[in-house]
Amino acid sequence: MRVTVRLFAALRERAGRDALELDLPDGATAADALDAVQDLARGSSLVLAVNREYATRDTVLRAGDELAVVPPVSGGEATPTHAAVVDRPISTDDLLARVRDPRAGAVVTFSGTTRDVDHLDYEAYAEMAQERIARIVEEAVARHGLCAAAAEHRVGRVALGEASVVVAVSAPHRPEAFLGAREVIDRIKAEAPIFKREEGTWKEESVPPTG
Template identity: 45%
Template sequence: MEPIIQLTHAPLERDALVAAVSHPSVGGIVVFEGVVRDHARGKQVRHLEYEAYEEMARQRIQEIIAEAEQRWGVERVAVAHRFGRLEIGEASVIIVVASPHRAEAFDACRYIIDTLKASVPIWKKEVATTGEEWVEG
């Protein structure tokens, strides 16, 4: 299955991503959903704003998925990331990995989100009650 990569300003749809990677050969589906929380580093967060270099982000996400497929043998992956203004409680990123066995799905999912946060050109601005700040990962 070709990996699914969604880079969008629209709300993310977890159920649609899970359905897209589901298959009779799958024994485990792992979902990571990153949501906007109301605090960070001792500050009260009002909302977040995400920006990206979309073409490069898509390419790097494809590379990360290919690395995960090679390391853990997973073949059914979906990655969705949202941009623009996100309110408290909204999903900013969803990673879905489906595989015959749960261990590989967990390991691949963790690798994808950790590597995405560290190496994909996506930037996050926290808008807090005390001001605005661009933050890493």
């Protein structure tokens, strides 16, 4: 099926045009369309709209749909989110920069680090894990009225004292910031298909919900 992707501001300038035509398989989502233009979207916190209605990455597209991909509006009312599964050290400073917002009176970060052992090894069903983390972050923003939220989980070997997961959130007030950060990390641990090996043994810590 064919969909139109509308581009604005910096994305339009990078592409040198204001629209792209994409051929996608039936059942494709907004995330699939974004994957096709990921080089244009580097470093941007994106807002999505399908047929002029705000949408999420999980929104299913249909033939003839118009997907608008825009950076946060200049009025500052966007709620940017970021989620990633990475095979490199996680930069807390980068996540803090992603949640910086003039409306925020509180910023909370959480880092889960390797302790007691020389290293931990992490493996993930990366595509599903990233989508699940993105959904968790988006839902926490909506539920707690956060200004912004970001989370990254690392795969591969994570040495003693290094972070395997980092969450950052910003909110107008500290109760919402603490609640939002706690929800994001707790749900990542419970729901994201990421697997940990400690001293040669794969740990089975929780069964993700299937409903």
